[in-house]
Every structure is written in C-alpha cells, then in structure tokens.
Amino acid sequence: MSTESAAPLRFEPLFRRYLWGGRRLATLLNKPLGEGDDYAESWEIVDHGADQIVVRGGALAGRTLQQLIHERPEWLLGAGVEVEGAQGPRFPLLFKFLDCNHTLSVQVHPNDAQGALLDPPDLGKTEAWVVVSADAGSRLYAGLRDGVTRQQLADALAEGSCAECLHEVPVSAGDCVFIPAGTVHALGAGLVIAEIQQASDTTFRLFDWNRLDKEGRPRDLHIEQSLAVIDFQRGPVGPVSPQATDDPRCELLVACDKFVLRRWKVCEPLETPDRGTFRILAVLEGALDLIGDPLAQPLARGETAVLPAALRSQSVNPHGQTTFLEIALA
Structure with a gap:
C-alpha cells in the first residue's frame, strides 16, 4: 500500500436545514452557518450520490471523497475493503452532527437486503448516536415498548399518534445509543448528537407529531414501508455500557x-x-x-x-x- 501523501484529510462539511433544526451547530460547534434558525445537520464525512464533501487544504485539496475512492481505494480504505454497492463504489460510512432544537419525526431504516430492493437501491442504515450536549430533561425514543405488535402500532398510527408504543429514554451528555436497522427511533428536543451510520439516506417516516411545515403542510409519511422493515422482535433500546x-x-x-x-x-x-x-x-x-x-x-x-x-x-x-x-x- 503506497504511503504517498499519507496525511489526515479534512473536508468542507455540507449543511442541511430542516424544521427541527436550530443554531447550536454554530454556537456549540463553531460551524460557519448562514442566517436562519433551522440548521439541523452538518454532514462531516459523506459520499452519497450528489452529496459530496471536498478536501480542504493539502496536496489533495478540491478532491471529493468519491474521487479518492476511484483514484486510490486501497490507500484510503485499506486492503481488501469492499465498497461496491448498488450505486457503485462509495465510502461506506457517513458521519454527521445534528442539532435537535425540536423533536425529530419517528422513523425507521431498512437493512441492506431491504435497501437493495428499493428504487433506486441503497444501502441499509445501521447507526449509533453519541450525545454531545443535552438540555435538562432531554429524551429520545429508541425501540418499541415490550410486547408492541405490528397491528398495535398500525392501529395507533391510524388514530393519529404512536407515542404510547415507543420506548422513551432519558439521556445526558456522553450517552451512546446503538440503533440497528429496523429499530424505530426519534431524537428529542434539546439534544446535539454525533451520529455514525452506513452511507445511506433512506428514511421511512412513521409519524411527525401532527406538525406542519413552514407552508402549513404535513410532511410525507411512509407508514406501509415502515411497517414492512421494522424489527418487531427488538423491543426497547437503551444507552450502551462502554x-x-x-x-x-x-x-x-x-x-x-x-x-x-x-x-x-x-x-x-x-x-x-x-x-x-x-x-x-x-x-x-x-x-x-x-x-x-x-x-x-x-x-x-x-x-x-x-x-x-x-x-x-x-x-x-x-x-x-x-x-x-x-x-x-x-
């Protein structure tokens, strides 16, 4: 494996604005945000379709992560690392920071086999959260309560809520929660999160707390897709023990x-x-x-x-x- 230009790579992040975002990516993590109070995510490391970060400084300045994968895969990834996916070679992980100024939607992600059947196909999405900052009383939702069945969840969603089906977890700074594909989850208000995940952007939204966007419209839900990929055997999920x-x-x-x-x-x-x-x-x-x-x-x-x-x-x-x-x- 060549060690030519072997030096740490730093990139320009991509920012995402959603109705649940805020300003703490700037005030807490010193991100150079523009105006507005809805900055939700800073995608630090990503190679996913048109979402490409660019090397900042050094001999490789201006190269995207996707270009580096094609030009020097072993140099970057390591010997024997397989990165061939349904959409071609890609960096296998995505890392981001999230400012959860408001509670996120209740959602779930498919596994690799389920993701391969999508149009277009994508990887599954297993992820982990590390709590960077948490307001007093902050909570998240991870997994379903013991014994919740597909029919019970479907009935609750049809009635306009599903909170009674969700496992609610109080968290504080330093906690880590592992979310395998198929786990129902939602981040609560008052959290700043570091998230590592597979390089996928496939999300099925079950419930969005009956709120409206800035145009007064509800966000799209994917209830049937969600019910098809949820692992109903997993049950409640709590913080890991380091x-x-x-x-x-x-x-x-x-x-x-x-x-x-x-x-x-x-x-x-x-x-x-x-x-x-x-x-x-x-x-x-x-x-x-x-x-x-x-x-x-x-x-x-x-x-x-x-x-x-x-x-x-x-x-x-x-x-x-x-x-x-x-x-x-x-």
Whole structure:
C-alpha cells in the first residue's frame, strides 16, 4: 500500500436545514452557518450520490471523497475493503452532527437486503448516536415498548399518534445509543448528537407529531414501508455500557458488522493504533493537533478528519483534556 501523501484529510462539511433544526451547530460547534434558525445537520464525512464533501487544504485539496475512492481505494480504505454497492463504489460510512432544537419525526431504516430492493437501491442504515450536549430533561425514543405488535402500532398510527408504543429514554451528555436497522427511533428536543451510520439516506417516516411545515403542510409519511422493515422482535433500546480496552484512555462504545466506535479521553500526547482501515476522528470536547510532516493539523471541537489507511498510526497532541471519537470498519 503506497504511503504517498499519507496525511489526515479534512473536508468542507455540507449543511442541511430542516424544521427541527436550530443554531447550536454554530454556537456549540463553531460551524460557519448562514442566517436562519433551522440548521439541523452538518454532514462531516459523506459520499452519497450528489452529496459530496471536498478536501480542504493539502496536496489533495478540491478532491471529493468519491474521487479518492476511484483514484486510490486501497490507500484510503485499506486492503481488501469492499465498497461496491448498488450505486457503485462509495465510502461506506457517513458521519454527521445534528442539532435537535425540536423533536425529530419517528422513523425507521431498512437493512441492506431491504435497501437493495428499493428504487433506486441503497444501502441499509445501521447507526449509533453519541450525545454531545443535552438540555435538562432531554429524551429520545429508541425501540418499541415490550410486547408492541405490528397491528398495535398500525392501529395507533391510524388514530393519529404512536407515542404510547415507543420506548422513551432519558439521556445526558456522553450517552451512546446503538440503533440497528429496523429499530424505530426519534431524537428529542434539546439534544446535539454525533451520529455514525452506513452511507445511506433512506428514511421511512412513521409519524411527525401532527406538525406542519413552514407552508402549513404535513410532511410525507411512509407508514406501509415502515411497517414492512421494522424489527418487531427488538423491543426497547437503551444507552450502551462502554467497554474497557487495553488502553485506559479508550473505551469501546459499539462494535457491529458495519463499524467500530471508540471514544478517547486524553490529556497527553498519544499514538493512535493502526486499525488496518481508514479511521474517522471527531472532536467532541477540547481540541487537538494531528502531528504531521511538516505541519500539524488542528482539530477543534466539532471538527472531523479522515485518516487514510495508508497513514497507519497517527500522533495526536491534545490541548488539555480532550474527548474524541474514533470510527473504523469492523
């Protein structure tokens, strides 16, 4: 595997505006937002159709993630990493920050087999959330209450609500919730979330709290599609219990067949280990420098970088107490 130009990659994020968004991507994470109070998502790492991020700075400045996949797949992803999907090769993961100023719709995502049958076909969507910030009393919905059947959920939706079917979870900053494909879920108001997911944008909306958009119209619902992909055997879902690793500064949050999510809490320099694939680093608290030759690349709170597989290990110099996520393939 060539190590040519093996350096951390930083990208220009894509911003998404939805009726549930706010301003905390700017006030909390220092994102350069325009005017308006409905900024909902900052797509930090994405290669999905027309949604393409562009490298910021360095020898590869201006290249999209899609271009890098085609030009140097092994250099970027690692040896033997398969990225061929129904829509062609793509970066397999999508990472974003969300400002949940209002409660999100109740939704569900298909798995890979179900996604392949869509028109156009897409990947499934398994995801994980890490709570960056939470107002007092913040909650989310993850999974159905014990014993809820397809018919009970369908009846509740027909009557104009489904809250009584949902498993409600109080959360605070630092909590992590794993949402496999097929899990009914909704993020509550007052949360800022870091989300890692498969590179899919397929969402089926069951319920939107009977609200209207700015034009006074209800948003589209996908009740039949949702009922077809929900895993009714899963039941309630709660925050994960972080697992210790060989390094006391690092804890394992999620290890599934789609990605491995780790959280580092550091105050002194470290060398991140070689995982055999690319890694995504995202700073949740504090700041750090990615040490390189000849220059270090700073990462502040809310900033993200991709470490190409060819980089292998990476020296990290935190600015005081710093928390960052590390995401790799399984």
